[in-house]
Amino acid sequence: MASSELYVAAAVVLLSILVLTRFVSSKKSKFSSLPLPPGPPTLPILGNVHQAPKTHPWLQFHAWSKTYGPIIHLNMAGQHVIVLTTSKAAHDLLAKQGATFSDRPHFVVAHELALQGMHMLLRPYDQRFKLHQKLQTPVLSEKAAKAYLPIQDLESKQLLFDLLTTSTTTINPHDQIERMTASLIYTLFYSHRVRTARDPILLQAHSVNHEFDQLAQVGRYLVDSFPILNNLPPFLAPWKAEAASHWKKQRALHVGNLELGIESKSWNVSKQMQQAVNSMTDIDVPVEELALNIGIMADAALDASTETLMWFILACVTSSHGHHSWISTAQQHLDTVIGRARLPTFSDRPSLPYITAIVEELLRWRPAGAAGVPHFTKVETSYEGYRIPANSVVIPNHWSITREEAVFGVDVESFLPERWLESPEKELPTVGFGYGRRVCPGRHVARNSLWIAVARLLWAFDIKPELNKLGEPVEVDTKGTDGLVTKPLPFKARFVPRGDWVRDVVMREGDTWDVDYHEVLDQIATVFR
Numbered sequence: 001m002a003s004s005e006l007y008v009a010a011a012v013v014l015l016s017i018l019v020l021t022r023f024v025s026s027k028k029s030k031f032s033s034l035p036l037p038p039g040p041p042t043l044p045i046l047g048n049v050h051q052a053p054k055t056h057p058w059l060q061f062h063a064w065s066k067t068y069g070p071i072i073h074l075n076m077a078g079q080h081v082i083v084l085t086t087s088k089a090a091h092d093l094l095a096k097q098g099a100t101f102s103d104r105p106h107f108v109v110a111h112e113l114a115l116q117g118m119h120m121l122l123r124p125y126d127q128r129f130k131l132h133q134k135l136q137t138p139v140l141s142e143k144a145a146k147a148y149l150p151i152q153d154l155e156s157k158q159l160l161f162d163l164l165t166t167s168t169t170t171i172n173p174h175d176q177i178e179r180m181t182a183s184l185i186y187t188l189f190y191s192h193r194v195r196t197a198r199d200p201i202l203l204q205a206h207s208v209n210h211e212f213d214q215l216a217q218v219g220r221y222l223v224d225s226f227p228i229l230n231n232l233p234p235f236l237a238p239w240k241a242e243a244a245s246h247w248k249k250q251r252a253l254h255v256g257n258l259e260l261g262i263e264s265k266s267w268n269v270s271k272q273m274q275q276a277v278n279s280m281t282d283i284d285v286p287v288e289e290l291a292l293n294i295g296i297m298a299d300a301a302l303d304a305s306t307e308t309l310m311w312f313i314l315a316c317v318t319s320s321h322g323h324h325s326w327i328s329t330a331q332q333h334l335d336t337v338i339g340r341a342r343l344p345t346f347s348d349r350p351s352l353p354y355i356t357a358i359v360e361e362l363l364r365w366r367p368a369g370a371a372g373v374p375h376f377t378k379v380e381t382s383y384e385g386y387r388i389p390a391n392s393v394v395i396p397n398h399w400s401i402t403r404e405e406a407v408f409g410v411d412v413e414s415f416l417p418e419r420w421l422e423s424p425e426k427e428l429p430t431v432g433f434g435y436g437r438r439v440c441p442g443r444h445v446a447r448n449s450l451w452i453a454v455a456r457l458l459w460a461f462d463i464k465p466e467l468n469k470l471g472e473p474v475e476v477d478t479k480g481t482d483g484l485v486t487k488p489l490p491f492k493a494r495f496v497p498r499g500d501w502v503r504d505v506v507m508r509e510g511d512t513w514d515v516d517y518h519e520v521l522d523q524i525a526t527v528f529r
């Protein structure tokens, strides 16, 4: 028998045994008299597998929420999946019961083998995770984020310059936006400014992340559903070689970047975190573990920030030819508060609540992680009279949470910044960054990046749809891609300067390549002393 056939035969036998044992092994517990949360009807053994959405799962979860309510139970061939569809349910479980709901589902290939258990987003909620969270907290705190504003100021000026000096006004701005977000993160983390979207370090990160995404595809490896298969010898477990090869690339990327940061002449996050590790006398943190903490943080920052800004451009494009007035309202505010002789700055923030409302609305209208990032509970518990079994995957479905009509109003599909300003007595729940002890630690840095970019882009440009040969606006798809980070499908926009004054200011201030950013970084260091 060829080894692949042997593998399939062994896998089928094990699979049958395991599916059966999952069903017969449920023991009585103090919650066993409670019903499971409601959900779509199931088939024997398969449960809801046949209804599992193949792409864009958040849309099907949202459709189910209309029938089954704020907490839904799915049975994926014995794997319990709980989908939360309201802010209240997500807060009650993931935040208020954080000690129970802060784990992550176990990915054998993508995490345990290919990342040697060191992927920050996928780490189980254990002592080692808490150690790494403790290393991250000071460099991502609100206070630290404030110290990073000069770098965000620099990179957002450069963004305007780059957009203004492209050869044509009709472009897909992804490269310019990604350059800005990458440069912010790589400057802070490694003292490395990114000049173009073709920077070799950025391209290497893309290539490694692309391979990782393939390994992390749900359902690609049987061993992810049945970890016991990992005990098979390597010749029956081809995923082991794939994962080992991937680990070498991850290690090379992140350790290489850490070394770049440590060897640089200025302050950066790598040096700051290395110093924190050195001061811990009782704990050993190997170099690759520190490198992955920083590197995965950089990856998490890059994609989510870039794509949220791409959704902003798309919101402008799809709003500019309708009756929507949020763009002109924002520009009136900018004209009144800023005028035409200078760029908006962070110190204008208190005077520009409408821009802040646009940022919140952006995070609501198109949450970058539309289905959130799954949490996991190892222990059984209950909620609102329902049993939540041990070993459940718990999905905070951001798409439903951001579309709760009782909270946000009936026009949830419209981009309406006003909803964040209209009822200050009834504060809306902020959305998009997850919940509880796994909430995005980069949210302060992210909000600042979004704010300055949104304010400056609206100050400088009318962002309009591409025109076809007949001079009509080209339709843009607003559904976006599948995946952990939901990206707009490629589209083009016209960046039309709002007047000659834009050119005057941006040409004067926007070319930042001569700025001594090492000096700016060394200023940041003073916050940590």
Ligand code: HEM
Binding pocket: 120, 121, 122, 140, 296, 297, 298, 300, 301, 302, 304, 305, 308, 367, 368, 369, 372, 373, 374, 432, 433, 434, 435, 436, 437, 438, 439, 440, 441, 442, 443, 445, 446
């Ligand atoms: C608009 C930009 C961003 C969005 C929408 C976003 C969103 C998220 C979400 C939804 C999660 C999962 C939370 C949960 O499990 O409940 C997350 C986790 C994370 N984010 Fe962000 N993020 C953004 C930017 C950033 C930035 C700028 C950084 C770092 C500088 C960052 C670092 C991380 C890390 C390290 C995690 C893993 C946390 C954990 O598993 O405990 N993110 N982010």
